[in-house]
Amino acid sequence: MASHQLNPNIWVDQYADYLFNYAVTRVSDAEIAKDLVQETFFAGLKSAKNYKGDAAERTWLIAILKRKVIDHYRKINSKKGKAEVRMNYNSNSESEGDWLEEQVADPYSSMNDNILENEELGQAIQQCITKLPKKQSQVFVMKTIQGIDTEDICNELGINPSNLWVMIHRARTALMDCLNKNWF
Amino acid sequence: MISCDKAAVICNKAQYNEASLIEKIKLNFHLFVCKACSKHSKKNAELTSLCNKANLHILSDNDKLVMKNKLEGKK
Numbered sequence: 001m002a003s004h005q006l007n008p009n010i011w012v013d014q015y016a017d018y019l020f021n022y023a024v025t026r027v028s029d030a031e032i033a034k035d036l037v038q039e040t041f042f043a044g045l046k047s048a049k050n051y052k053g054d055a056a057e058r059t060w061l062i063a064i065l066k067r068k069v070i071d072h073y074r075k076i077n078s079k080k081g082k083a084e085v086r087m088n089y090n091s092n093s094e095s096e097g098d099w100l101e102e103q104v105a106d107p108y109s110s111m112n113d114n115i116l117e118n119e120e121l122g123q124a125i126q127q128c129i130t131k132l133p134k135k136q137s138q139v140f141v142m143k144t145i146q147g148i149d150t151e152d153i154c155n156e157l158g159i160n161p162s163n164l165w166v167m168i169h170r171a172r173t174a175l176m177d178c179l180n181k182n183w184f
Numbered sequence: 185m186i187s188c189d190k191a192a193v194i195c196n197k198a199q200y201n202e203a204s205l206i207e208k209i210k211l212n213f214h215l216f217v218c219k220a221c222s223k224h225s226k227k228n229a230e231l232t233s234l235c236n237k238a239n240l241h242i243l244s245d246n247d248k249l250v251m252k253n254k255l256e257g258k259k
Contacts, residue, residue, distance in 0.1 A: 008255065011255070012248050012251050012252045012255065013248070016243050016248050016251060017241075017242045017243055020241060020242065020243050021240060021241050021242070024241045025241075030241070033241075034243065034247060037243075037251070038251055038254060038255075041255050042254075042255070045255065118237055118238055118239065121234060121237060121238040122238035122239065122240055125234065125235060125238050125240060126240065141242060143200060144200075144235055144240075145240045145241075145242055146242070150200075150202060162193075165193045165196055165197065166193075168196050169192055169193065169196050172196060172199075172228060172231060175231060176227050176231055179231070179234070183234075
């Protein structure tokens with residue numbers, strides 16, 4: 001099964017966004033997430049000799065990142081009092097005696113974002129983007145995720161708008177195929 | 185009547201709100217007559233909504249460069 005090999009030189013290009021996306025949905029702070037990804041790469045490099053090759057490189061890195069996220073939460077909760085869960089029915093004296101039902105969350109507010117599902121969706125999309133040819137994924141990411149103007153992208157990459165739309169079209173078609181296989 | 189290729193380009197532009205009114209009218213007329221394109225257009229819109237829902241994040245090139253250099257230093 002030892003068919004996979006580590007190649008740290010391509011880590012940042014290949015997996016940084018994927019790992020970052022994973023981390024940022026879990027710690028919800030871009031700076032911390034960035035540090036976690038960086039630490040993951042360091043840890044990967046350090047224990048590269050322990051890599052048995054039975055999982056793909058990305059799976060292996062995600063496993064390390066997972067531990068890093070857990071460590072992060074352990075660290076910020078290390079003071080005992082913080083880890084304690086305090087339940088308090090009604091701290092506000094004004095609303096004393098009011099019914100509990102009045103405090104439940106509005107059921108419609110959570111309709112829009114099924115957080116868990118969206119996280120997985122993000123992973124799936126990110127995974128599909130990494131499979132695209134370099135140029136296409138670059139254009140697609142700039143346009144869709146970073147939301148840069150068409151004109152600015154054309155200037156930066158030295159292409160004309162119709163070129164750009166062709167690339168977007170190919171990227172979107174490939175993504176639809178990929179998501180069809182992996183998501184639906 | 186516009187070609188399917190042209191319709192696809194306008195359809196993609198529309199995903200980023202960059203299609204003009206005339207283009208949109210042309211597109212809608214095309215979608216009305218062309219089954220294949222209307223199917224494609226539906227899926228395209230779905231992809232857009234998925235991308236919005238997923239709330240994707242990425243690192244800037246600068247951040248990646250810093251990461252690369254740090255990683256290089258550790259080797």
